[in-house]
Amino acid sequence: MHRISRDISSVCHRGKKREGTFMHMFWDCHLLKSSWSSIHSFTHSVLDLQFDVSSSLYLLNDTYNLQLDHKKCRILILITYFAKK
Ligand SMILES: [Zn+2]
Known part of the structure; x- marks a missing residue:
């Protein structure tokens, strides 16, 4: 979503620590x-x-x-x- 709109943060919305890549958001996030x-x-x-x-x-x-x-x-x-x- 950050690539579509720069107003949206590129950081994971759950953990708010790591970049929210596809792999992070669906697999790697510690949460x-x-x-x-x-x-x-x-x-x-x-x-x-x-x-x-x-x-x-x-x-x-x-x-x-x-x-x-x-x-x-x-x-x-x-x-x-x-x-x-
Ligand atoms: Zn995360």
């Missing part, structure tokens, strides 16, 4: 860590599958390395959709 951790725990329990938390999975739906069947892949895509909302 989001507990949310992503909870979402990852929930995903583990629903899919009954062990995998590392990653920004490419949750932000870009990169499921290539997970070897999921079609049903679990759809569930994971739904979880990531609602998590980003």
